[in-house]
Amino acid sequence: MKTLKQFQYFIAIVEQGSFTAASEQLFIAQSALSRQIKILEEEIGFVLFDRTEKKIQLTAAGQAFYQKLKMHLLNIEHSIETAHSIAHGHGRFLQLAHSSSIVMDAVKIQHLNQLAEKYSFEIEINTVSSEQQIEAVLNGSVDLGLIRPHVLRNLQDVHCTDLYAEPLFAAVHQDDPMFQQKDYINVAELSQKKFVSTPHAERGGLSYLAANLCINHGFYPQNASIRSRKASQLSLVQAGLGICIVPKEFKSILPSSVKLIALHPAPQLSKVCLIWNKDADDVVQKAAAELQKLFSKQD
Numbered sequence: 001m002k003t004l005k006q007f008q009y010f011i012a013i014v015e016q017g018s019f020t021a022a023s024e025q026l027f028i029a030q031s032a033l034s035r036q037i038k039i040l041e042e043e044i045g046f047v048l049f050d051r052t053e054k055k056i057q058l059t060a061a062g063q064a065f066y067q068k069l070k071m072h073l074l075n076i077e078h079s080i081e082t083a084h085s086i087a088h089g090h091g092r093f094l095q096l097a098h099s100s101s102i103v104m105d106a107v108k109i110q111h112l113n114q115l116a117e118k119y120s121f122e123i124e125i126n127t128v129s130s131e132q133q134i135e136a137v138l139n140g141s142v143d144l145g146l147i148r149p150h151v152l153r154n155l156q157d158v159h160c161t162d163l164y165a166e167p168l169f170a171a172v173h174q175d176d177p178m179f180q181q182k183d184y185i186n187v188a189e190l191s192q193k194k195f196v197s198t199p200h201a202e203r204g205g206l207s208y209l210a211a212n213l214c215i216n217h218g219f220y221p222q223n224a225s226i227r228s229r230k231a232s233q234l235s236l237v238q239a240g241l242g243i244c245i246v247p248k249e250f251k252s253i254l255p256s257s258v259k260l261i262a263l264h265p266a267p268q269l270s271k272v273c274l275i276w277n278k279d280a281d282d283v284v285q286k287a288a289a290e291l292q293k294l295f296s297k298q299d
Contacts, residue, residue, distance in 0.1 A: 194242030
């Protein structure tokens with residue numbers, strides 16, 4: 001019979017990259033771990049790992065199984081944490097996710113703290129891509145999500161409301177001669193610069209906003225040799241590898257040698273939206289309404 005422990009073993013092997021590393025993390029003999037995975041494969045009727053190479057690799061079926069299983073196990077863990085909190089007399093445990101292009105700055109943390117105090121919530125914050133947030137909200141492993149449109153998933157399946165919107169800026173190295181003694185830069189002038197963030201084929205978000213802005217001004221952003229769609233893109237700018245286009249809230253996490261410079265003409269504001277499940281319970285509905293109220297006061 002398939003067991004939760006076997007599933008956890010399988011995930012550990014995938015995420016540790018080898019049976020050896022997983023056995024050390026799990027404090028189980030490698031032979032015993034291999035035997036449990038073999039039993040699991042017999043139970044589910046397909047092979048999880050391609051064992052023909054020295055380095056283990058997931059089969060196509062194993063990859064699909066891992067992605068779905070990981071999400072379901074997160075949902076189970078979330079359910080256990082929620083029930084445990086209630087059983088010990090605490091308030092509801094809320095899972096909140098935000099995309100990597102949304103900075104959890106002092107203002108947002110203050111809003112969440114007010115929410116937690118008002119309703120006796122415990123809140124856990126995690127970084128999850130906008131597309132994955134939608135799936136997580138639908139399956140219940142995330143209660144509230146903060147996303148930055150445009151996303152490549154259908155938002156009609158979830159509640160979605162605008163929280164706030166911010167102007168976009170170019171994040172540049174302060175010693176770049178192109179930006180010396182300038183208060184703003186024409187977007188078209190960026191056509192010769194390397195961009196450290198470019199769109200992902202399967203995700204939307206900030207990188208798509210930046211790319212579309214460039215396209216609307218007659219060019220596609222040139223790729224820098226190293227790129228990132230996360231906050232680490234600012235480290236690439238700091239290293240002199242190129243520039244990126246970011247919302248105003250990135251100002252709170254700028255490295256010392258990176259500055260923001262205004263864009264001209266001023267592009268469309270970048271929105272941040274709150275999402276939650278249409279079938280969510282009253283606790284989540286109240287939390288969503290309270291967050292909207294807190295952000296509206298901020299405006």
